[in-house]
Amino acid sequence: MAGLHRHGLSVGSALVVPALTLLSPGWLSLNGVSPSWAVLWLLPWALADGPLSGAFAGLALGLLLDGLHVGHVTQLPALVLLGWWWGRLGRRGSPIERSFNLGLLAALGSLLLGGSFLLQWQFLGVLPEGGLQLLAAQALITALLAPLICSLLLLRWRKLLSARG
Template structure:
């Protein structure tokens, strides 16, 4: 079979396997970054779209260590700062999401992957927007009432949309990473 020969060739050449793995990972990040400024019909709620970078960080950290989760949060947070504005920074919220997702004892509370990823994405989206809102409160150039009423709106819409779209990104990426780690073990 073709896929078997492909996996055998990847098994024999660890360097090319690494290269392919990196390409797929970076490619998925790039895809998320390019979807971020769009507001496709059916993908938005009151002008707010899903938080694709948060979904990616959750998908990445679900089966990884806290350090790796924090690293993903740092990298994507810096990029999102470049795309919008550096203050308040997105690094804190995404790093926290990465660390907490890696920390969660999923096997104890949640069994089914599909439900658990959606639930994690929901909680993490609320958390990330709350971290941003807290940063705005300390910055002090907007009134607290404004910040927290707006926070309610975007935390809820972004959490709903992110949790609904999370499996779309999580499943292919998870399958790919599992496949890659199987090849490494064999």
């Protein structure tokens, strides 16, 4: 782990995710569907700090978000997997910085997270009507916001890590 967990403000920024999830600002939604705030925060964290830190951040964020919702579905496995995968991508080859790449990774992450919900609901026999449309809308709005939000966080966190050296 490179050390983002040593910066209190960086770790504290994770608390914005449940706040935005609960507030669900209408002006940042697509036909009433909000972006996946967990994906928008976890993607730059994992890219900057690596697979182990990404997996732990996904675990912590998943526990925090699962604590907000009463139900039988969880975000935990998908967020841990995404944190680990994105962390590995951040460690291999050239750094991911382009807007299109961040948008694509965020869309894939949102689809994986939403798909895990759909699978769990299918298993429980309570599949919501229009689930695929909601999944597509969330992936689209997440992908559209990712270049702005993820690039700002990624630049900030990489700067913090390079300053620490």
